[in-house]
Amino acid sequence: MTEGTAEGQTASDDLLLEQQLCFALTVASRSVVGAYKPVLDRLGLTHPQYLVMLCLWESSPRSVREISDALAQEPATISPLLRRLETAGLLSRRRAAGNERALDVRLTAAGTALRQQATAVPGIMMDRLGLTREQVSQLHASMMDLIAATKSPPGTAAEEAPQR
Numbered sequence: 487m488t489e490g491t492a493e494g495q496t497a498s499d500d501l502l503l504e505q506q507l508c509f510a511l512t513v514a515s516r517s518v519v520g521a522y523k524p525v526l527d528r529l530g531l532t533h534p535q536y537l538v539m540l541c542l543w544e545s546s547p548r549s550v551r552e553i554s555d556a557l558a559q560e561p562a563t564i565s566p567l568l569r570r571l572e573t574a575g576l577l578s579r580r581r582a583a584g585n586e587r588a589l590d591v592r593l594t595a596a597g598t599a600l601r602q603q604a605t606a607v608p609g610i611m612m613d614r615l616g617l618t619r620e621q622v623s624q625l626h627a628s629m630m631d632l633i634a635a636t637k638s639p640p641g642t643a644a645e646e647a648p649q650r
């Protein structure tokens with residue numbers, strides 16, 4: 487016999503695909519990024535490129551390392567995005583003064599101008615997803631809490647799958 491939860495589920499229900507947090511997050515992420523696609527197509531950006539541009543619209547110039555840290559991505563993942571954005575004329579990459587190993591990434595005039603068009607994206611996405619600004623804020627806070635929880639030190643609960 488299994489012990490029931492508050493919602494009347496049993497421990498055996500915990501292995502149902504529909505109960506998996508990882509599954510819900512994966513599908514939600516794919517779905518939301520997919521909803522961004524037609525909106526970002528109008529700007530000539532992919533979703534990963536949009537994230538880089540958001541980073542640079544906040545602060546430019548930035549090093550590749552600063553961008554990769556802000557986006558929680560490896561520099562090797564960011565570098566091809568930067569090359570494509572440079573080819574599109576939205577940013578420039580130059581060796582940092584005093585550090586030949588580092589690249590400064592800065593917006594071009596075209597990259598700066600694109601920000602004005604991009605200001606419409608959050609509102610369009612809230613409308614497309616049927617969410618209010620408050621709901622988006624709550625979802626964002628929950629996701630940031632979840633991200634932080636994955637980075638915190640291990641607790642005392644059993645955290646690994648049982649060994650066979």
